[in-house]
Amino acid sequence: MDLTFTPEEEQFRAELRAWLADNVPPRWRSRSFWSAMPEAAAFELRRDWERRKYDAGFAGISWPREYGGRGGTPGMQAIYDEETQRAGAPHTVNALGLAFLAPTVMAIGTDEQKRDIIGPMLRNEVIWCQGFSEPGAGSDLAALRTGGVLDGDEFVVNGQKVWTTNAVYADKIFALVRTEPGSQRHSGISMLLIDMRSDGVQARPLRQISGASEFGEVFFTDARVKVGDCLGGVGNGWSTAMLLLSFERxxxxxxxxxxxxxxxxxxxxxxxxxxxxxxxxxxxxxxxxxxxxxxxxxxxxxxxxxxxxxxxxxxxxxxxxxxxxxxxxxxxxxxxxxxxxxxxxxxxxxxxxxxxxxxxxxxxxxxxxxxxxxxxxxxxxxxxxxxxxx
Structure with a gap:
Protein backbone atom coordinates (compact mmCIF):
# COMPACT_ATOMS: atom_id res chain seq x y z
CA MET A 1 0.00 0.00 0.00
CA ASP A 2 1.31 3.41 -1.03
CA LEU A 3 0.29 6.27 1.29
CA THR A 4 1.96 8.98 -0.77
CA PHE A 5 1.07 11.04 -3.83
CA THR A 6 3.41 12.07 -6.65
CA PRO A 7 4.78 15.65 -6.90
CA GLU A 8 2.48 16.25 -9.88
CA GLU A 9 -0.50 15.11 -7.84
CA GLU A 10 0.47 17.31 -4.88
CA GLN A 11 0.78 20.26 -7.27
CA PHE A 12 -2.76 19.51 -8.44
CA ARG A 13 -3.88 19.45 -4.79
CA ALA A 14 -2.41 22.90 -4.19
CA GLU A 15 -4.08 24.30 -7.33
CA LEU A 16 -7.45 22.80 -6.42
CA ARG A 17 -7.24 23.83 -2.77
CA ALA A 18 -6.51 27.45 -3.75
CA TRP A 19 -9.41 27.54 -6.20
CA LEU A 20 -11.80 26.07 -3.63
CA ALA A 21 -10.70 28.62 -1.03
CA ASP A 22 -11.60 31.42 -3.47
CA ASN A 23 -14.87 29.93 -4.69
CA VAL A 24 -16.57 28.16 -1.77
CA PRO A 25 -18.25 30.81 0.43
CA PRO A 26 -17.91 30.12 4.18
CA ARG A 27 -21.70 29.97 4.57
CA TRP A 28 -21.83 26.95 2.25
CA ARG A 29 -19.91 24.94 4.85
CA SER A 30 -22.83 25.16 7.27
CA ARG A 31 -25.45 22.42 7.20
CA SER A 32 -28.07 24.95 8.24
CA PHE A 33 -27.43 26.99 5.08
CA TRP A 34 -28.52 24.10 2.87
CA SER A 35 -31.28 22.76 5.13
CA ALA A 36 -32.96 26.20 5.27
CA MET A 37 -32.98 26.55 1.46
CA PRO A 38 -35.89 25.17 -0.63
CA GLU A 39 -34.83 21.97 -2.40
CA ALA A 40 -35.37 23.36 -5.90
CA ALA A 41 -33.24 26.43 -5.15
CA ALA A 42 -30.50 24.29 -3.60
CA PHE A 43 -30.49 22.07 -6.67
CA GLU A 44 -30.08 25.02 -9.03
CA LEU A 45 -27.27 26.46 -6.91
CA ARG A 46 -25.45 23.14 -7.00
CA ARG A 47 -26.03 22.89 -10.74
CA ASP A 48 -24.46 26.31 -11.26
CA TRP A 49 -21.55 25.23 -9.07
CA GLU A 50 -20.92 22.28 -11.39
CA ARG A 51 -20.81 24.64 -14.38
CA ARG A 52 -18.27 26.86 -12.64
CA LYS A 53 -16.09 23.85 -11.85
CA TYR A 54 -16.15 22.85 -15.50
CA ASP A 55 -15.21 26.37 -16.62
CA ALA A 56 -12.27 26.32 -14.18
CA GLY A 57 -11.01 22.94 -15.43
CA PHE A 58 -12.04 20.91 -12.39
CA ALA A 59 -14.58 18.59 -14.01
CA GLY A 60 -13.89 15.08 -15.25
CA ILE A 61 -10.60 14.88 -13.37
CA SER A 62 -9.76 11.32 -14.46
CA TRP A 63 -11.68 11.41 -17.75
CA PRO A 64 -9.65 11.14 -20.95
CA ARG A 65 -8.93 14.49 -22.60
CA GLU A 66 -10.67 13.33 -25.77
CA TYR A 67 -13.94 13.45 -23.82
CA GLY A 68 -13.28 16.85 -22.29
CA GLY A 69 -11.72 15.60 -19.09
CA ARG A 70 -8.47 16.55 -17.42
CA GLY A 71 -6.75 13.23 -18.14
CA GLY A 72 -5.65 12.97 -14.51
CA THR A 73 -4.45 9.99 -12.52
CA PRO A 74 -6.49 7.95 -9.99
CA GLY A 75 -4.49 9.79 -7.33
CA MET A 76 -5.70 13.15 -8.66
CA GLN A 77 -9.29 11.90 -8.57
CA ALA A 78 -8.79 10.82 -4.95
CA ILE A 79 -7.32 14.24 -4.10
CA TYR A 80 -10.27 15.92 -5.79
CA ASP A 81 -12.72 13.84 -3.73
CA GLU A 82 -10.80 14.59 -0.55
CA GLU A 83 -10.32 18.33 -1.02
CA THR A 84 -13.86 19.10 -2.17
CA GLN A 85 -15.20 17.34 0.92
CA ARG A 86 -12.80 19.18 3.20
CA ALA A 87 -13.73 22.52 1.66
CA GLY A 88 -17.44 21.90 2.21
CA ALA A 89 -18.12 22.19 -1.52
CA PRO A 90 -21.64 21.23 -2.69
CA HIS A 91 -22.29 17.65 -3.74
CA THR A 92 -22.70 17.07 -7.45
CA VAL A 93 -26.22 17.04 -8.86
CA ASN A 94 -25.20 14.63 -11.63
CA ALA A 95 -23.47 11.87 -9.66
CA LEU A 96 -25.19 8.93 -11.34
CA GLY A 97 -24.44 10.23 -14.80
CA LEU A 98 -20.85 11.29 -14.18
CA ALA A 99 -19.72 8.31 -12.11
CA PHE A 100 -21.58 5.46 -13.80
CA LEU A 101 -23.24 6.28 -17.12
CA ALA A 102 -20.37 8.29 -18.62
CA PRO A 103 -17.66 5.61 -18.26
CA THR A 104 -20.12 3.03 -19.59
CA VAL A 105 -20.80 5.15 -22.67
CA MET A 106 -17.05 5.66 -23.12
CA ALA A 107 -16.56 1.88 -23.04
CA ILE A 108 -19.43 0.58 -25.19
CA GLY A 109 -21.44 3.52 -26.56
CA THR A 110 -21.77 4.28 -30.25
CA ASP A 111 -19.91 7.25 -31.69
CA GLU A 112 -23.17 9.18 -31.77
CA GLN A 113 -23.90 8.37 -28.11
CA LYS A 114 -20.43 9.43 -27.05
CA ARG A 115 -20.86 12.73 -28.88
CA ASP A 116 -24.36 13.46 -27.61
CA ILE A 117 -24.06 12.24 -24.01
CA ILE A 118 -20.58 12.76 -22.59
CA GLY A 119 -19.92 16.43 -23.37
CA PRO A 120 -23.31 17.81 -22.26
CA MET A 121 -23.09 15.71 -19.11
CA LEU A 122 -19.64 17.01 -18.19
CA ARG A 123 -20.76 20.59 -18.81
CA ASN A 124 -23.79 19.84 -16.60
CA GLU A 125 -26.21 20.76 -19.36
CA VAL A 126 -28.02 17.42 -19.01
CA ILE A 127 -28.83 15.79 -15.65
CA TRP A 128 -29.30 12.02 -15.59
CA CYS A 129 -31.14 9.71 -13.22
CA GLN A 130 -31.12 5.92 -13.02
CA GLY A 131 -34.23 3.79 -13.61
CA PHE A 132 -33.41 0.37 -12.18
CA SER A 133 -35.51 -0.39 -9.08
CA GLU A 134 -39.22 -1.11 -9.40
CA PRO A 135 -41.99 -2.04 -6.98
CA GLY A 136 -41.31 -5.74 -6.52
CA ALA A 137 -37.87 -5.55 -8.16
CA GLY A 138 -35.45 -3.89 -5.77
CA SER A 139 -32.81 -6.28 -4.48
CA ASP A 140 -33.98 -8.78 -7.11
CA LEU A 141 -33.47 -6.45 -10.06
CA ALA A 142 -33.95 -9.25 -12.61
CA ALA A 143 -37.64 -9.37 -11.63
CA LEU A 144 -38.27 -6.03 -13.37
CA ARG A 145 -41.52 -5.77 -15.34
CA THR A 146 -41.32 -2.41 -17.14
CA GLY A 147 -41.73 -3.40 -20.76
CA GLY A 148 -40.93 -1.99 -24.17
CA VAL A 149 -42.72 -3.26 -27.29
CA LEU A 150 -41.09 -2.64 -30.66
CA ASP A 151 -43.14 -0.49 -33.02
CA GLY A 152 -41.21 0.37 -36.18
CA ASP A 153 -37.99 2.04 -35.11
CA GLU A 154 -39.27 2.83 -31.61
CA PHE A 155 -40.03 1.02 -28.36
CA VAL A 156 -43.34 1.80 -26.67
CA VAL A 157 -42.55 1.70 -22.96
CA ASN A 158 -44.97 1.08 -20.08
CA GLY A 159 -44.20 0.52 -16.42
CA GLN A 160 -42.91 2.13 -13.26
CA LYS A 161 -39.57 2.83 -11.57
CA VAL A 162 -39.15 3.79 -7.91
CA TRP A 163 -36.50 5.19 -5.54
CA THR A 164 -35.12 7.18 -8.46
CA THR A 165 -32.64 9.78 -7.21
CA ASN A 166 -33.26 13.27 -8.66
CA ALA A 167 -36.19 11.99 -10.72
CA VAL A 168 -38.06 15.31 -10.56
CA TYR A 169 -34.98 17.33 -11.62
CA ALA A 170 -33.39 15.02 -14.19
CA ASP A 171 -33.48 15.71 -17.91
CA LYS A 172 -32.95 12.07 -18.93
CA ILE A 173 -33.02 8.59 -17.42
CA PHE A 174 -31.06 5.44 -18.23
CA ALA A 175 -33.56 2.67 -17.55
CA LEU A 176 -33.65 -1.11 -17.69
CA VAL A 177 -36.62 -2.21 -19.78
CA ARG A 178 -37.77 -5.69 -20.77
CA THR A 179 -37.81 -5.33 -24.56
CA GLU A 180 -38.41 -9.01 -25.36
CA PRO A 181 -42.02 -9.85 -24.38
CA GLY A 182 -42.24 -13.06 -22.39
CA SER A 183 -38.55 -13.09 -21.44
CA GLN A 184 -37.54 -14.04 -17.93
CA ARG A 185 -34.88 -12.99 -15.47
CA HIS A 186 -31.68 -11.62 -17.04
CA SER A 187 -32.57 -12.18 -20.69
CA GLY A 188 -34.53 -9.87 -22.98
CA ILE A 189 -33.59 -6.67 -21.12
CA SER A 190 -32.26 -3.48 -22.74
CA MET A 191 -30.89 -0.26 -21.27
CA LEU A 192 -32.85 2.58 -22.85
CA LEU A 193 -31.91 6.26 -22.69
CA ILE A 194 -35.17 8.16 -22.23
CA ASP A 195 -35.97 11.88 -22.27
CA MET A 196 -37.79 12.73 -19.03
CA ARG A 197 -39.65 15.56 -20.78
CA SER A 198 -41.11 13.37 -23.51
CA ASP A 199 -44.79 12.42 -23.71
CA GLY A 200 -45.78 9.51 -21.51
CA VAL A 201 -43.08 10.07 -18.85
CA GLN A 202 -44.10 11.38 -15.45
CA ALA A 203 -41.96 11.83 -12.31
CA ARG A 204 -43.40 12.25 -8.82
CA PRO A 205 -41.39 13.09 -5.68
CA LEU A 206 -41.27 10.71 -2.69
CA ARG A 207 -41.17 12.53 0.63
CA GLN A 208 -39.02 10.76 3.23
CA ILE A 209 -39.21 10.73 7.01
CA SER A 210 -36.35 13.23 7.07
CA GLY A 211 -38.45 15.69 5.07
CA ALA A 212 -36.25 15.45 1.98
CA SER A 213 -37.55 14.28 -1.40
CA GLU A 214 -34.50 13.63 -3.55
CA PHE A 215 -36.08 10.28 -4.46
CA GLY A 216 -38.94 9.97 -6.89
CA GLU A 217 -41.02 7.46 -8.80
CA VAL A 218 -41.24 7.46 -12.58
CA PHE A 219 -44.23 6.28 -14.62
CA PHE A 220 -44.07 5.34 -18.31
CA THR A 221 -47.36 5.35 -20.23
CA ASP A 222 -46.90 4.55 -23.93
CA ALA A 223 -43.62 6.50 -23.90
CA ARG A 224 -41.82 6.20 -27.22
CA VAL A 225 -38.06 5.65 -27.34
CA LYS A 226 -35.98 5.31 -30.50
CA VAL A 227 -34.18 2.01 -30.95
CA GLY A 228 -30.99 4.02 -31.43
CA ASP A 229 -31.35 5.26 -27.85
CA CYS A 230 -30.36 1.85 -26.51
CA LEU A 231 -26.98 1.57 -24.79
CA GLY A 232 -25.03 -1.66 -25.27
CA GLY A 233 -27.37 -3.21 -27.83
CA VAL A 234 -30.95 -4.48 -27.69
CA GLY A 235 -31.26 -7.44 -25.35
CA ASN A 236 -27.88 -6.79 -23.73
CA GLY A 237 -29.22 -4.67 -20.88
CA TRP A 238 -28.17 -6.96 -18.07
CA SER A 239 -24.51 -7.11 -19.09
CA THR A 240 -24.59 -3.35 -19.69
CA ALA A 241 -26.00 -2.81 -16.19
CA MET A 242 -23.32 -5.02 -14.63
CA LEU A 243 -20.62 -3.01 -16.42
CA LEU A 244 -22.19 0.23 -15.21
CA LEU A 245 -22.43 -1.01 -11.61
CA SER A 246 -18.79 -2.10 -11.68
CA PHE A 247 -17.80 1.58 -11.76
CA GLU A 248 -19.86 2.16 -8.60
CA ARG A 249 -18.33 -0.76 -6.76
Missing amino acids: GASGIVQYTAMRRQFDEIVATAATFGRTGDPILRQQLASRMVELECLRYRSMHVLTQVERGEDLGAGSSVTKLQWSHTHQDLWETFDDLLGPEATLARPRPDTDLRAMQQEAMWSRSVTIWGGSSQVQRNIVAERVLGLPR
Whole structure:
Protein backbone atom coordinates (compact mmCIF):
# COMPACT_ATOMS: atom_id res chain seq x y z
CA MET A 1 0.00 0.00 0.00
CA ASP A 2 1.31 3.41 -1.03
CA LEU A 3 0.29 6.27 1.29
CA THR A 4 1.96 8.98 -0.77
CA PHE A 5 1.07 11.04 -3.83
CA THR A 6 3.41 12.07 -6.65
CA PRO A 7 4.78 15.65 -6.90
CA GLU A 8 2.48 16.25 -9.88
CA GLU A 9 -0.50 15.11 -7.84
CA GLU A 10 0.47 17.31 -4.88
CA GLN A 11 0.78 20.26 -7.27
CA PHE A 12 -2.76 19.51 -8.44
CA ARG A 13 -3.88 19.45 -4.79
CA ALA A 14 -2.41 22.90 -4.19
CA GLU A 15 -4.08 24.30 -7.33
CA LEU A 16 -7.45 22.80 -6.42
CA ARG A 17 -7.24 23.83 -2.77
CA ALA A 18 -6.51 27.45 -3.75
CA TRP A 19 -9.41 27.54 -6.20
CA LEU A 20 -11.80 26.07 -3.63
CA ALA A 21 -10.70 28.62 -1.03
CA ASP A 22 -11.60 31.42 -3.47
CA ASN A 23 -14.87 29.93 -4.69
CA VAL A 24 -16.57 28.16 -1.77
CA PRO A 25 -18.25 30.81 0.43
CA PRO A 26 -17.91 30.12 4.18
CA ARG A 27 -21.70 29.97 4.57
CA TRP A 28 -21.83 26.95 2.25
CA ARG A 29 -19.91 24.94 4.85
CA SER A 30 -22.83 25.16 7.27
CA ARG A 31 -25.45 22.42 7.20
CA SER A 32 -28.07 24.95 8.24
CA PHE A 33 -27.43 26.99 5.08
CA TRP A 34 -28.52 24.10 2.87
CA SER A 35 -31.28 22.76 5.13
CA ALA A 36 -32.96 26.20 5.27
CA MET A 37 -32.98 26.55 1.46
CA PRO A 38 -35.89 25.17 -0.63
CA GLU A 39 -34.83 21.97 -2.40
CA ALA A 40 -35.37 23.36 -5.90
CA ALA A 41 -33.24 26.43 -5.15
CA ALA A 42 -30.50 24.29 -3.60
CA PHE A 43 -30.49 22.07 -6.67
CA GLU A 44 -30.08 25.02 -9.03
CA LEU A 45 -27.27 26.46 -6.91
CA ARG A 46 -25.45 23.14 -7.00
CA ARG A 47 -26.03 22.89 -10.74
CA ASP A 48 -24.46 26.31 -11.26
CA TRP A 49 -21.55 25.23 -9.07
CA GLU A 50 -20.92 22.28 -11.39
CA ARG A 51 -20.81 24.64 -14.38
CA ARG A 52 -18.27 26.86 -12.64
CA LYS A 53 -16.09 23.85 -11.85
CA TYR A 54 -16.15 22.85 -15.50
CA ASP A 55 -15.21 26.37 -16.62
CA ALA A 56 -12.27 26.32 -14.18
CA GLY A 57 -11.01 22.94 -15.43
CA PHE A 58 -12.04 20.91 -12.39
CA ALA A 59 -14.58 18.59 -14.01
CA GLY A 60 -13.89 15.08 -15.25
CA ILE A 61 -10.60 14.88 -13.37
CA SER A 62 -9.76 11.32 -14.46
CA TRP A 63 -11.68 11.41 -17.75
CA PRO A 64 -9.65 11.14 -20.95
CA ARG A 65 -8.93 14.49 -22.60
CA GLU A 66 -10.67 13.33 -25.77
CA TYR A 67 -13.94 13.45 -23.82
CA GLY A 68 -13.28 16.85 -22.29
CA GLY A 69 -11.72 15.60 -19.09
CA ARG A 70 -8.47 16.55 -17.42
CA GLY A 71 -6.75 13.23 -18.14
CA GLY A 72 -5.65 12.97 -14.51
CA THR A 73 -4.45 9.99 -12.52
CA PRO A 74 -6.49 7.95 -9.99
CA GLY A 75 -4.49 9.79 -7.33
CA MET A 76 -5.70 13.15 -8.66
CA GLN A 77 -9.29 11.90 -8.57
CA ALA A 78 -8.79 10.82 -4.95
CA ILE A 79 -7.32 14.24 -4.10
CA TYR A 80 -10.27 15.92 -5.79
CA ASP A 81 -12.72 13.84 -3.73
CA GLU A 82 -10.80 14.59 -0.55
CA GLU A 83 -10.32 18.33 -1.02
CA THR A 84 -13.86 19.10 -2.17
CA GLN A 85 -15.20 17.34 0.92
CA ARG A 86 -12.80 19.18 3.20
CA ALA A 87 -13.73 22.52 1.66
CA GLY A 88 -17.44 21.90 2.21
CA ALA A 89 -18.12 22.19 -1.52
CA PRO A 90 -21.64 21.23 -2.69
CA HIS A 91 -22.29 17.65 -3.74
CA THR A 92 -22.70 17.07 -7.45
CA VAL A 93 -26.22 17.04 -8.86
CA ASN A 94 -25.20 14.63 -11.63
CA ALA A 95 -23.47 11.87 -9.66
CA LEU A 96 -25.19 8.93 -11.34
CA GLY A 97 -24.44 10.23 -14.80
CA LEU A 98 -20.85 11.29 -14.18
CA ALA A 99 -19.72 8.31 -12.11
CA PHE A 100 -21.58 5.46 -13.80
CA LEU A 101 -23.24 6.28 -17.12
CA ALA A 102 -20.37 8.29 -18.62
CA PRO A 103 -17.66 5.61 -18.26
CA THR A 104 -20.12 3.03 -19.59
CA VAL A 105 -20.80 5.15 -22.67
CA MET A 106 -17.05 5.66 -23.12
CA ALA A 107 -16.56 1.88 -23.04
CA ILE A 108 -19.43 0.58 -25.19
CA GLY A 109 -21.44 3.52 -26.56
CA THR A 110 -21.77 4.28 -30.25
CA ASP A 111 -19.91 7.25 -31.69
CA GLU A 112 -23.17 9.18 -31.77
CA GLN A 113 -23.90 8.37 -28.11
CA LYS A 114 -20.43 9.43 -27.05
CA ARG A 115 -20.86 12.73 -28.88
CA ASP A 116 -24.36 13.46 -27.61
CA ILE A 117 -24.06 12.24 -24.01
CA ILE A 118 -20.58 12.76 -22.59
CA GLY A 119 -19.92 16.43 -23.37
CA PRO A 120 -23.31 17.81 -22.26
CA MET A 121 -23.09 15.71 -19.11
CA LEU A 122 -19.64 17.01 -18.19
CA ARG A 123 -20.76 20.59 -18.81
CA ASN A 124 -23.79 19.84 -16.60
CA GLU A 125 -26.21 20.76 -19.36
CA VAL A 126 -28.02 17.42 -19.01
CA ILE A 127 -28.83 15.79 -15.65
CA TRP A 128 -29.30 12.02 -15.59
CA CYS A 129 -31.14 9.71 -13.22
CA GLN A 130 -31.12 5.92 -13.02
CA GLY A 131 -34.23 3.79 -13.61
CA PHE A 132 -33.41 0.37 -12.18
CA SER A 133 -35.51 -0.39 -9.08
CA GLU A 134 -39.22 -1.11 -9.40
CA PRO A 135 -41.99 -2.04 -6.98
CA GLY A 136 -41.31 -5.74 -6.52
CA ALA A 137 -37.87 -5.55 -8.16
CA GLY A 138 -35.45 -3.89 -5.77
CA SER A 139 -32.81 -6.28 -4.48
CA ASP A 140 -33.98 -8.78 -7.11
CA LEU A 141 -33.47 -6.45 -10.06
CA ALA A 142 -33.95 -9.25 -12.61
CA ALA A 143 -37.64 -9.37 -11.63
CA LEU A 144 -38.27 -6.03 -13.37
CA ARG A 145 -41.52 -5.77 -15.34
CA THR A 146 -41.32 -2.41 -17.14
CA GLY A 147 -41.73 -3.40 -20.76
CA GLY A 148 -40.93 -1.99 -24.17
CA VAL A 149 -42.72 -3.26 -27.29
CA LEU A 150 -41.09 -2.64 -30.66
CA ASP A 151 -43.14 -0.49 -33.02
CA GLY A 152 -41.21 0.37 -36.18
CA ASP A 153 -37.99 2.04 -35.11
CA GLU A 154 -39.27 2.83 -31.61
CA PHE A 155 -40.03 1.02 -28.36
CA VAL A 156 -43.34 1.80 -26.67
CA VAL A 157 -42.55 1.70 -22.96
CA ASN A 158 -44.97 1.08 -20.08
CA GLY A 159 -44.20 0.52 -16.42
CA GLN A 160 -42.91 2.13 -13.26
CA LYS A 161 -39.57 2.83 -11.57
CA VAL A 162 -39.15 3.79 -7.91
CA TRP A 163 -36.50 5.19 -5.54
CA THR A 164 -35.12 7.18 -8.46
CA THR A 165 -32.64 9.78 -7.21
CA ASN A 166 -33.26 13.27 -8.66
CA ALA A 167 -36.19 11.99 -10.72
CA VAL A 168 -38.06 15.31 -10.56
CA TYR A 169 -34.98 17.33 -11.62
CA ALA A 170 -33.39 15.02 -14.19
CA ASP A 171 -33.48 15.71 -17.91
CA LYS A 172 -32.95 12.07 -18.93
CA ILE A 173 -33.02 8.59 -17.42
CA PHE A 174 -31.06 5.44 -18.23
CA ALA A 175 -33.56 2.67 -17.55
CA LEU A 176 -33.65 -1.11 -17.69
CA VAL A 177 -36.62 -2.21 -19.78
CA ARG A 178 -37.77 -5.69 -20.77
CA THR A 179 -37.81 -5.33 -24.56
CA GLU A 180 -38.41 -9.01 -25.36
CA PRO A 181 -42.02 -9.85 -24.38
CA GLY A 182 -42.24 -13.06 -22.39
CA SER A 183 -38.55 -13.09 -21.44
CA GLN A 184 -37.54 -14.04 -17.93
CA ARG A 185 -34.88 -12.99 -15.47
CA HIS A 186 -31.68 -11.62 -17.04
CA SER A 187 -32.57 -12.18 -20.69
CA GLY A 188 -34.53 -9.87 -22.98
CA ILE A 189 -33.59 -6.67 -21.12
CA SER A 190 -32.26 -3.48 -22.74
CA MET A 191 -30.89 -0.26 -21.27
CA LEU A 192 -32.85 2.58 -22.85
CA LEU A 193 -31.91 6.26 -22.69
CA ILE A 194 -35.17 8.16 -22.23
CA ASP A 195 -35.97 11.88 -22.27
CA MET A 196 -37.79 12.73 -19.03
CA ARG A 197 -39.65 15.56 -20.78
CA SER A 198 -41.11 13.37 -23.51
CA ASP A 199 -44.79 12.42 -23.71
CA GLY A 200 -45.78 9.51 -21.51
CA VAL A 201 -43.08 10.07 -18.85
CA GLN A 202 -44.10 11.38 -15.45
CA ALA A 203 -41.96 11.83 -12.31
CA ARG A 204 -43.40 12.25 -8.82
CA PRO A 205 -41.39 13.09 -5.68
CA LEU A 206 -41.27 10.71 -2.69
CA ARG A 207 -41.17 12.53 0.63
CA GLN A 208 -39.02 10.76 3.23
CA ILE A 209 -39.21 10.73 7.01
CA SER A 210 -36.35 13.23 7.07
CA GLY A 211 -38.45 15.69 5.07
CA ALA A 212 -36.25 15.45 1.98
CA SER A 213 -37.55 14.28 -1.40
CA GLU A 214 -34.50 13.63 -3.55
CA PHE A 215 -36.08 10.28 -4.46
CA GLY A 216 -38.94 9.97 -6.89
CA GLU A 217 -41.02 7.46 -8.80
CA VAL A 218 -41.24 7.46 -12.58
CA PHE A 219 -44.23 6.28 -14.62
CA PHE A 220 -44.07 5.34 -18.31
CA THR A 221 -47.36 5.35 -20.23
CA ASP A 222 -46.90 4.55 -23.93
CA ALA A 223 -43.62 6.50 -23.90
CA ARG A 224 -41.82 6.20 -27.22
CA VAL A 225 -38.06 5.65 -27.34
CA LYS A 226 -35.98 5.31 -30.50
CA VAL A 227 -34.18 2.01 -30.95
CA GLY A 228 -30.99 4.02 -31.43
CA ASP A 229 -31.35 5.26 -27.85
CA CYS A 230 -30.36 1.85 -26.51
CA LEU A 231 -26.98 1.57 -24.79
CA GLY A 232 -25.03 -1.66 -25.27
CA GLY A 233 -27.37 -3.21 -27.83
CA VAL A 234 -30.95 -4.48 -27.69
CA GLY A 235 -31.26 -7.44 -25.35
CA ASN A 236 -27.88 -6.79 -23.73
CA GLY A 237 -29.22 -4.67 -20.88
CA TRP A 238 -28.17 -6.96 -18.07
CA SER A 239 -24.51 -7.11 -19.09
CA THR A 240 -24.59 -3.35 -19.69
CA ALA A 241 -26.00 -2.81 -16.19
CA MET A 242 -23.32 -5.02 -14.63
CA LEU A 243 -20.62 -3.01 -16.42
CA LEU A 244 -22.19 0.23 -15.21
CA LEU A 245 -22.43 -1.01 -11.61
CA SER A 246 -18.79 -2.10 -11.68
CA PHE A 247 -17.80 1.58 -11.76
CA GLU A 248 -19.86 2.16 -8.60
CA ARG A 249 -18.33 -0.76 -6.76
CA GLY A 250 -14.83 0.27 -7.76
CA ALA A 251 -14.89 3.40 -5.59
CA SER A 252 -12.07 3.46 -3.06
CA GLY A 253 -13.94 4.96 -0.09
CA ILE A 254 -11.79 8.10 0.20
CA VAL A 255 -14.71 10.43 -0.41
CA GLN A 256 -16.76 8.61 2.24
CA TYR A 257 -13.90 8.74 4.74
CA THR A 258 -13.32 12.47 4.26
CA ALA A 259 -17.02 13.28 4.58
CA MET A 260 -17.39 11.18 7.71
CA ARG A 261 -14.29 12.69 9.26
CA ARG A 262 -15.97 16.11 9.04
CA GLN A 263 -19.17 14.62 10.43
CA PHE A 264 -17.23 13.17 13.36
CA ASP A 265 -15.97 16.65 14.22
CA GLU A 266 -19.55 17.97 14.05
CA ILE A 267 -20.71 15.32 16.51
CA VAL A 268 -17.85 16.09 18.90
CA ALA A 269 -18.76 19.79 18.75
CA THR A 270 -22.38 18.89 19.51
CA ALA A 271 -21.24 16.83 22.50
CA ALA A 272 -19.41 19.91 23.80
CA THR A 273 -22.55 22.02 23.32
CA PHE A 274 -24.52 19.48 25.36
CA GLY A 275 -21.84 19.36 28.06
CA ARG A 276 -21.18 15.67 27.43
CA THR A 277 -17.46 15.64 26.63
CA GLY A 278 -16.69 14.20 30.06
CA ASP A 279 -19.13 11.29 29.70
CA PRO A 280 -16.92 8.16 29.78
CA ILE A 281 -19.40 6.02 27.79
CA LEU A 282 -19.75 8.63 25.06
CA ARG A 283 -15.99 9.16 24.95
CA GLN A 284 -15.50 5.41 24.45
CA GLN A 285 -18.04 5.41 21.64
CA LEU A 286 -16.33 8.32 19.93
CA ALA A 287 -12.96 6.61 20.28
CA SER A 288 -14.39 3.49 18.65
CA ARG A 289 -15.78 5.59 15.78
CA MET A 290 -12.37 7.17 15.25
CA VAL A 291 -10.76 3.73 15.05
CA GLU A 292 -13.34 2.65 12.46
CA LEU A 293 -12.71 5.79 10.44
CA GLU A 294 -8.96 5.32 10.39
CA CYS A 295 -9.39 1.69 9.37
CA LEU A 296 -11.53 2.93 6.48
CA ARG A 297 -8.84 5.44 5.51
CA TYR A 298 -6.19 2.74 5.27
CA ARG A 299 -8.55 0.47 3.37
CA SER A 300 -9.27 3.33 0.97
CA MET A 301 -5.58 3.95 0.33
CA HIS A 302 -5.06 0.23 -0.23
CA VAL A 303 -7.81 0.20 -2.88
CA LEU A 304 -6.38 3.35 -4.49
CA THR A 305 -3.00 1.61 -4.71
CA GLN A 306 -4.66 -1.35 -6.45
CA VAL A 307 -6.37 0.98 -8.94
CA GLU A 308 -3.10 2.79 -9.71
CA ARG A 309 -1.43 -0.56 -10.38
CA GLY A 310 -4.22 -1.52 -12.77
CA GLU A 311 -5.34 -4.44 -10.59
CA ASP A 312 -8.87 -5.81 -10.78
CA LEU A 313 -10.73 -4.99 -7.57
CA GLY A 314 -13.18 -7.79 -8.18
CA ALA A 315 -15.30 -8.91 -5.25
CA GLY A 316 -12.98 -7.08 -2.86
CA SER A 317 -14.96 -3.91 -3.59
CA SER A 318 -17.79 -5.46 -1.59
CA VAL A 319 -15.53 -5.29 1.46
CA THR A 320 -15.17 -1.53 0.96
CA LYS A 321 -18.93 -1.07 0.60
CA LEU A 322 -19.55 -3.02 3.80
CA GLN A 323 -16.87 -1.13 5.68
CA TRP A 324 -17.86 2.43 4.84
CA SER A 325 -21.63 1.89 5.06
CA HIS A 326 -21.48 0.33 8.53
CA THR A 327 -18.96 2.92 9.71
CA HIS A 328 -21.41 5.59 8.58
CA GLN A 329 -24.27 3.99 10.49
CA ASP A 330 -22.17 3.51 13.63
CA LEU A 331 -21.12 7.16 13.54
CA TRP A 332 -24.67 8.46 13.40
CA GLU A 333 -25.91 5.96 15.98
CA THR A 334 -23.42 7.62 18.31
CA PHE A 335 -25.05 10.95 17.46
CA ASP A 336 -28.46 9.50 18.30
CA ASP A 337 -27.08 8.15 21.59
CA LEU A 338 -25.74 11.62 22.32
CA LEU A 339 -29.20 13.15 21.94
CA GLY A 340 -30.94 10.27 23.68
CA PRO A 341 -34.77 10.45 23.66
CA GLU A 342 -34.50 13.97 22.24
CA ALA A 343 -33.20 12.52 18.95
CA THR A 344 -36.80 12.18 17.79
CA LEU A 345 -37.70 15.82 18.49
CA ALA A 346 -37.84 18.33 15.65
CA ARG A 347 -35.80 20.76 17.76
CA PRO A 348 -34.05 19.03 20.70
CA ARG A 349 -32.71 22.32 22.06
CA PRO A 350 -34.20 25.76 21.42
CA ASP A 351 -30.75 27.34 21.18
CA THR A 352 -29.25 24.81 18.74
CA ASP A 353 -30.41 23.90 15.23
CA LEU A 354 -29.61 20.21 14.70
CA ARG A 355 -32.13 19.50 11.94
CA ALA A 356 -29.53 18.89 9.24
CA MET A 357 -27.59 16.49 11.46
CA GLN A 358 -30.79 14.68 12.40
CA GLN A 359 -31.61 14.29 8.71
CA GLU A 360 -28.16 12.80 8.12
CA ALA A 361 -28.74 10.36 10.99
CA MET A 362 -32.03 9.27 9.43
CA TRP A 363 -30.39 8.98 6.00
CA SER A 364 -27.66 6.76 7.44
CA ARG A 365 -30.17 3.95 7.91
CA SER A 366 -30.37 3.57 4.12
CA VAL A 367 -26.68 3.22 3.27
CA THR A 368 -26.59 -0.51 4.03
CA ILE A 369 -29.38 -1.02 1.46
CA TRP A 370 -28.61 1.05 -1.65
CA GLY A 371 -25.60 0.23 -3.80
CA GLY A 372 -25.96 -3.42 -2.85
CA SER A 373 -27.43 -4.41 0.52
CA SER A 374 -25.13 -5.65 3.28
CA GLN A 375 -26.70 -9.11 3.06
CA VAL A 376 -25.85 -9.33 -0.63
CA GLN A 377 -22.34 -7.94 -0.06
CA ARG A 378 -21.63 -10.46 2.70
CA ASN A 379 -22.67 -13.31 0.41
CA ILE A 380 -20.30 -11.99 -2.27
CA VAL A 381 -17.42 -11.73 0.21
CA ALA A 382 -18.13 -15.19 1.63
CA GLU A 383 -18.27 -16.92 -1.74
CA ARG A 384 -15.81 -14.99 -3.89
CA VAL A 385 -13.29 -13.61 -1.41
CA LEU A 386 -13.24 -16.24 1.35
CA GLY A 387 -14.16 -19.16 -0.89
CA LEU A 388 -16.88 -20.47 1.42
CA PRO A 389 -19.48 -22.90 0.02
CA ARG A 390 -22.90 -21.58 -0.96
